[in-house]
Amino acid sequence: MTTATEATSVRTAARVVGAVKVYGSGDTAVRALDGVDVDFAAGRFTAIMGPSGSGKSTLMHCAAGLDTLTSGAAYIGDTELGSLDDRRLTLLRRDRIGFVFQAFNLVPTLTVAENITLPLDLAGGGGDPEWIEALVDVVGLRDRLHHRPSELSGGQQQRVAVARAFAGRPDVVFADEPTGNLDSRSGQEVLGLLGRAVRQMNRTVVMVTHDPVAAAHADEVVFLADGRLVDRMEAPTADLVLDRMKAFEVRS
Numbered sequence: 001m002t003t004a005t006e007a008t009s010v011r012t013a014a015r016v017v018g019a020v021k022v023y024g025s026g027d028t029a030v031r032a033l034d035g036v037d038v039d040f041a042a043g044r045f046t047a048i049m050g051p052s053g054s055g056k057s058t059l060m061h062c063a064a065g066l067d068t069l070t071s072g073a074a075y076i077g078d079t080e081l082g083s084l085d086d087r088r089l090t091l092l093r094r095d096r097i098g099f100v101f102q103a104f105n106l107v108p109t110l111t112v113a114e115n116i117t118l119p120l121d122l123a124g125g126g127g128d129p130e131w132i133e134a135l136v137d138v139v140g141l142r143d144r145l146h147h148r149p150s151e152l153s154g155g156q157q158q159r160v161a162v163a164r165a166f167a168g169r170p171d172v173v174f175a176d177e178p179t180g181n182l183d184s185r186s187g188q189e190v191l192g193l194l195g196r197a198v199r200q201m202n203r204t205v206v207m208v209t210h211d212p213v214a215a216a217h218a219d220e221v222v223f224l225a226d227g228r229l230v231d232r233m234e235a236p237t238a239d240l241v242l243d244r245m246k247a248f249e250v251r252s
């Protein structure tokens, strides 16, 4: 049930507070995140951008509970990830987070339909059939449901991965360079799909990308540089994002 408070206030799907991540130690230590505070609003599509090595993937992995912070805290909704033991963290990732990676990570022996519902089947429930039906239409895979991944193009495979990520209606879907293995047309399709899932199905997406054209599909872009949050941009366009990125190059 949706309460009046939830309906009227902007909920935060995920956030990190004072996030520091140090890889290694001593002389070789790398401070990949250097005190990041950022929140990702529910019902929005947010892109994380920044130069290579700025900490984008590290931020996503720590926010999604795939990696742990050295100090600071990461939350999914009100749940602080550092407070969870391994089992609870695994369950939270399974039940409340969806993932899309550059590699499609589909199971080759399963059909498209089986790949989409795999996480739900592993969790012991079939999910909501009406939701899955709607999702299949949004990703445009209705006529491919009984095909195997090898019979699909790269773009179609990534659309299956997107449907799988949303199948359990997670609080947030994290996407790490989801168009990195796709030609530009297929990439545009997948980005359009992520945008439609957010706007038509009230989902939340956080996407790491280095591509200004991809970032322009988001509602907002957050910019990282040297492990710090340096800017946020509402209603981005590819040109505005590109200009912002060029400013980093001039500075460094």
Ligand SMILES: Nc1ncnc2c1ncn2[C@@H]1O[C@H](COP(=O)(O)OP(=O)(O)OP(=O)(O)O)[C@@H](O)[C@H]1O
Pocket (backbone or CB within 6 Å): 023, 024, 030, 031, 032, 050, 051, 052, 053, 054, 055, 056, 057, 058, 059, 210
């Ligand atoms: N497992 C690791 N061990 C040691 N250093 C790491 C590790 N993962 C990342 N780093 C370092 O942390 C910094 C941030 O890396 P990260 O991958 O988060 O950046 P990024 O912005 O996603 O980069 P790219 O756009 O090139 O993928 C880099 O200096 C990187 O070399």
